[in-house]
Amino acid sequence: MKKTIILIIILLSLTGCYDYQELNDTSIIDSIGLDYQDDKYIVSFEIIKSIKNGDSATISTEIVKAEDEILANAINKAIMSANKKASLKHVKLLLISKAMAQKDINPLIDYVIRDVNISTNLYTLVCDDPEIIFNTKVENNTISQVIIDTITYNVEATSLDNIDIIASNIINSNVDIALPYITLEDTNVIANQIAYFHDSAYVGLINNKIYNFLLLDSKNIEFNSNETVLNIYQKDIKYDVKKDEIDIIIDGQAKVKEINPGYNLKDKEVYPKIEKAINNVIEQECQEFLETTLNNNSDLLGLKDKYYKLYKRKKENIKYNIKANIQINRNGTIYEVLNDK
Secondary structure (H helix, E strand, C coil): CHHHHHHHHHHHHHHCCCCHHHHHHEEEEEEEEEEEECCEEEEEEEEEEEEEECCEEEEEEEEEEEEECCHHHHHHHHHHHCCCEEECCCCCEEEEEHHHHHHCCHHHHHHHHHCCCCCCCCEEEEECCHHHHHCCCECCECHHHHHHHHHHHCCCCCCCCCHHHHHHHHHCCCCCCEEEEEEEECCEEEEEEEEEEECCEEEEEEECHHHHHHHCCCCCEEEEECCEEEEEEEEEEEEEECCCEEEEEEEEEEEEEECCCCCCCCCCCHHHHHHHHHHHHHHHHHHHHHHHHHHCCCCCCCHHHHHHHHHCCCCCCCEEEEEEEEEECHHHHHHHHHHHC
């Protein structure tokens, strides 16, 4: 009896809001992968299956695949290929191949929004090949759940907007989007890059550190200079929009994580030196991020949108200045140093 109860709990934890009977009666589509090759959309479904072995049961996955020149047709073919009545209502992950993203993700976003059976609160990510990822076997879990857990609980990963927000940003020509880009090392999910877009097409990849720092409510982001590492635990970013340029002002608080052996934190004159060096690093890294993305016509900060909202006219190639003013929490830092002695 105890084994049966434990098994039910495990099954429910692996399958979210669907139950064991639903697994028997329906093909539960957990994730959708989309690729584009040879002028055709290639759709892959990761389907959750239950396998009975006497009184016990385990969860496994099956991959169903279909293709067509029209996205909706490819999805419908994949649904028809499932052995049981297929359900899209439990889909929680969309994996988009780089090739699909380079073409245009508008058809996908439009399909998801129009299909009332699919939740718009999806994890939407970019990868090289969704089918390869779906075929990765994970003991006592699904690769999709491993991906979701990584994005949800890894502080270095990029958080996700739902489909509605992605669609609204695509419609707004003054704002570009970015989606997390993932790779696998064995069964470990690496999520330290973003795929950034112009309009609704993929442009390139870039490390997600500065994106998270500038656009998200990310805390505990580290910057280092001359063997000193600061942890930025609080920040406030403001945009001073002027007629000819935009000032990006970054204020915040930091604590020292690692200290150059030549520095003595009991000496108050050391703090301004560390702060100046770290602020220079922050400004340089932000500058490099913006130069890379803006040179590829991707305005992730929405600088054009900020300018348009104030002056009611469009302006291309907006000049910007970056000013970082991160200060060390001196009292907290001294307390930590004294307690490390």
